[in-house]
Amino acid sequence: MAKAVASYRAPDFGAPPLASAPLARFEPVPMDGVLPEGFFSTSNLPTYVHMESGWVLPERPRMDCAILRRGDRLEVIEPRRLRRGDPVALGLAEDGSEGIYVHTAGFLAGAHSPNEFRFMSTEVSRERPVNYDILAQRLVDERRRGGYLLWVTGPALVHSRARQDFEWFIEQGFVQAVLAGNAVAVHDLEAALFGTTLGMSDSGEATAGGHGLHMRAINAIRAAGSIEGAVESGLITAGIMHALVTHRVPFVLAGSIRDDGPLPGVFTDSLAAQDAMREHTVKATGAIFVATALHAIAVGNMLPAFHTHHDGVPSQLMTICVDQTEFVVSKLKDRGTHQAYGVVTNAQDFMHVLRRFTETCLQTSS
Amino acid sequence: MAKAVASYRAPDFGAPPLASAPLARFEPVPMDGVLPEGFFSTSNLPTYVHMESGWVLPERPRMDCAILRRGDRLEVIEPRRLRRGDPVALGLAEDGSEGIYVHTAGFLAGAHSPNEFRFMSTEVSRERPVNYDILAQRLVDERRRGGYLLWVTGPALVHSRARQDFEWFIEQGFVQAVLAGNAVAVHDLEAALFGTTLGMSDSGEATAGGHGLHMRAINAIRAAGSIEGAVESGLITAGIMHALVTHRVPFVLAGSIRDDGPLPGVFTDSLAAQDAMREHTVKATGAIFVATALHAIAVGNMLPAFHTHHDGVPSQLMTICVDQTEFVVSKLKDRGTHQAYGVVTNAQDFMHVLRRFTETCLQTSS
Amino acid sequence: MAKAVASYRAPDFGAPPLASAPLARFEPVPMDGVLPEGFFSTSNLPTYVHMESGWVLPERPRMDCAILRRGDRLEVIEPRRLRRGDPVALGLAEDGSEGIYVHTAGFLAGAHSPNEFRFMSTEVSRERPVNYDILAQRLVDERRRGGYLLWVTGPALVHSRARQDFEWFIEQGFVQAVLAGNAVAVHDLEAALFGTTLGMSDSGEATAGGHGLHMRAINAIRAAGSIEGAVESGLITAGIMHALVTHRVPFVLAGSIRDDGPLPGVFTDSLAAQDAMREHTVKATGAIFVATALHAIAVGNMLPAFHTHHDGVPSQLMTICVDQTEFVVSKLKDRGTHQAYGVVTNAQDFMHVLRRFTETCLQTSS
């Protein structure tokens, strides 16, 4: 909130193009509560209407209404209140070219031209549709060009269906590296060994003694010596870590103060983890962040907004951030990763829908 | 937060079953940082271990750890800090039957029995997996039994893909009535006429002059006299309202103070709207609320937690509430609709995934 | 969502206490739309009314309504629809003792007794009032008893006013240890040196060249050798770190993969950080988590639900979790810290209001 209200500067009606603007046109309402074709639809900004007497500000301004002429005066009015024959202003343009000028300067943050008033201007919102067709196409393009896709994930990805969908992306060659924390691997290995995550079954129910199962999973892997060893010995036969090991996709598990265990192979030193992660971010041509704040922001800090890997000149580095709320995406942007494209949804559903569209894209393009 | 801390009541170790509890067992750690099979995994509650000297509270309590014996004293310790040969407690039971007793009374809200400590106890959470198989099966069952499914929806359903998915459910007979507001119909009709919602295209981009398009859509329907008339005259050829009219599925559009227009047929009086809605809630055998707070709570207020329509005796009325955040579902429960099953996700993705699972369920059961 | 709907078990009206329940009482409506004193207010659960003909389930059930008698039949009806003289049921009890029995079993999760239907049952909600009087009293009590209060904080605390309020709590002896991350100290020191946090001024505006200021702050402290050194040399003259150093309050700064720098003294190894943190959690008699997910859950994992420091017997360890949304508090509980009392608000405002109430409490009790 600015400390002082800027003093108002009216438009210069004596200068071009407003000096030569035509008079506004009016047409009678054809039936009660129904406007004529091409009616002018108001916004909440100062709006000047060119009348014989000069440029007039209508009274009672508000958005989503019509402008009614009452002699030399004008009134902004709800369409439902109009009666047959009432004269209302016409026009689609807001720049004066049809006799109506909407004065944005000083009233619309960051906008300096007419025709700027609009709805849905927030960039990151659950209300914006997500174009999965384009997302899927981008993944398929990157795979074709030999791109390097980083997946940065939180533990939500490990639940039931999302885990299988992520395995599919790994198997199909859409994953060149995974950056995650100890918990992702712990939950995945608990699921592989016991069918639960944090003691909760696939359908969300608690199991008896469940609160110790992740500790037993960690212990089993520590006894095996390494995650790779646990896969190779046949102890772990399914899941994300299994898919990564068997498809030789590199992963970095960064430690944190929340970790139980940790699992063998986890980088407990945060600087060593950063160094390991950065060897992947410098190769990346795309990055997908799913359901993680800490790792998304950490990787976002390391990730340039561009890369030069396809042809030597800078091109945009596709950065997709999926989270349940707008907050994480906005925070990522506020920490400098301005290029992030936000998808506000549940991680499980995202993976499932993206997989479906990617399958369709592969069938179509083959 | 309780005003006073309740004074502590220790367990009665002289009474059954604790009086006859065995001594706790200990086993040496097989290798550095690796626990023996069947180790006891701690919680954060007062935990008594039966030793020769009596029942002992281990020092330095915390969850997700082991219990190390140091002579007559016990210490809660991270597994990674243990060395080969260290004696640690064994046991899965927390009720004393293996010599370890976890004292929940007074420390775990609402729990009065042992073995109660667990993770993931919150009922509504984005972290709980959603079992779409069961949801789809319930829809198919209700259709087969001649149930009456109410859909209560907000405008988020009108965006692009969700709109088509909702049409599919209407066409397939899974929708017996729709309760919504003026905005749902306005956006749907704007999409049918202009391909936009609030001036935003399917892929989320603003269109020139877009801010007036919903007003032009409303005006076109007002000119046509009614939504039904606009469908029958061929003005509206697609979308949710088109599907409802052509499949003769009843709908109630309730007015609100946010409404533009409103469209013909909208109940502008809130009591008349309540009366119209209630004629559907008394028939309902199931209800699905998608992306709406006002309508979900309004319908929730009218909806019994049970119905007697299938066989005369009360059975649970399936109530599903889908929203982007936990808040709306929790609020619905806090307003008395305790039976609501929460699905925390994006409305678009919910509709898409639910349709897929319903299609699969239909193929499997046929 | 349970897989199967449990089959219904009706109440046993032949057994006590229902066998001896009186008939329900009815009284005429005194004026149109106004109920008699003591009217029965419905819930959405199966409700049996004792009539001459037996126990009757009223038709058209819903909550927040009255029960109208129409001969032998009963109808649940909105009060506004009643006319003078209509007979409606009376009663406050739901256990049959006034002739009306609400059947909760099977319909109300976790409730097994009558009189259980209620609103606002969710534990953590922005809609629950926070009793700052009690919170302040607890802080004052702990200080008086020589308690050990841990503050676990995220960077939101460093913004302008909250920073000063936190300094006040440190100076007044309400802080025995602070557990936080590198970022809390970095932002605090940036504010001390340049008056900004992440290049943003106190009033939320960006400053020229601001994106580098936190790097310059880190560099200045690294050049000084340590945070303590920077305070002692007079480089840092205000802020949280300054208050901690000058009042000799211990702090643990745990490193993470998001860190720039890091500052000297930060534990970059997450296991070393855990060990340092735990030396404080074992002493704690209370903990306040403000605006942090990672640190709250990490410390929550280490923190018992009780302590034995005041008199040797277990007493509840006051655990307060402040966050902008319900999610972090619920997640903390879902990770086992069930005892957390949630305060859903902005961190800045929390600190300001809590300080005010604590000041008042000190004045009152002195």
Next chain:
Amino acid sequence: MAKAVASYRAPDFGAPPLASAPLARFEPVPMDGVLPEGFFSTSNLPTYVHMESGWVLPERPRMDCAILRRGDRLEVIEPRRLRRGDPVALGLAEDGSEGIYVHTAGFLAGAHSPNEFRFMSTEVSRERPVNYDILAQRLVDERRRGGYLLWVTGPALVHSRARQDFEWFIEQGFVQAVLAGNAVAVHDLEAALFGTTLGMSDSGEATAGGHGLHMRAINAIRAAGSIEGAVESGLITAGIMHALVTHRVPFVLAGSIRDDGPLPGVFTDSLAAQDAMREHTVKATGAIFVATALHAIAVGNMLPAFHTHHDGVPSQLMTICVDQTEFVVSKLKDRGTHQAYGVVTNAQDFMHVLRRFTETCLQTSS
């Protein structure tokens, strides 16, 4: 996400001002891990450094780092990895004037000039500090100038402390009209009569039989004939409605489909409610929305972004929107009320802190 990646246009290094840019300067690192004064701090955008050999893109780009010279090559590197004597680039400017040029075009949405990279660019965020000094000053200014302040509130304002704080604002003349729904009045009157809201006490506890108390409150007011009558007869002796009636501040209670009752005086027809509300919005010089989505958006739709009441020329209409999450504020903006200043906090705490600052402002200015 744009469908195609725009082809890259490199800066024109042959044209002014870059043609005459100096060479970049380098200085040795003074001690391990410590940068020289005036070091260049990187962003994630394409960054060209003027070397003898021409303009060079450093390798391994990322933000928050230094640029290390290795002969003719440059590398972006974490400060902690530098050793004494390593040559690093200097400079604060990003426009080439110090030999370093950051190329924003095409990589930073909506930004077209150098020095544009920054953190905290999101407009509405819980992480932005709120300047209550300015908010309080604006309220005091409006009162002094005879402004017309609209308060648009949800039921959260009725809880305990916020209710008293709102009464204070009413009594002190900071409230010219209140626009709200039936529920605000119902909860306030329930609190006045029974000390509860929805059966929950001030400290958030459920009371026996509490779920019917709001119905009993409504019934009492209906019996009294009107809210005004209930105040005048002495039935209602405290609270928001009491303060409004006794201070003769007008209010509009708009009905909705969620309403119980409704109370006498509520506009049940949404168009009649809109008409009544608009008679206040046309007079408004400021508006404060607290904890309401429906009413905020409804009033936002009616409210111009400017008013002409103080001196006839358009000046900004102060619009403050307080909500627990960013979503409602962003939605309000997305529905066209772009001028809204968002305060992301708890409604109770907002009222308390704002009152404090307003009291201070009054003392200071008197």
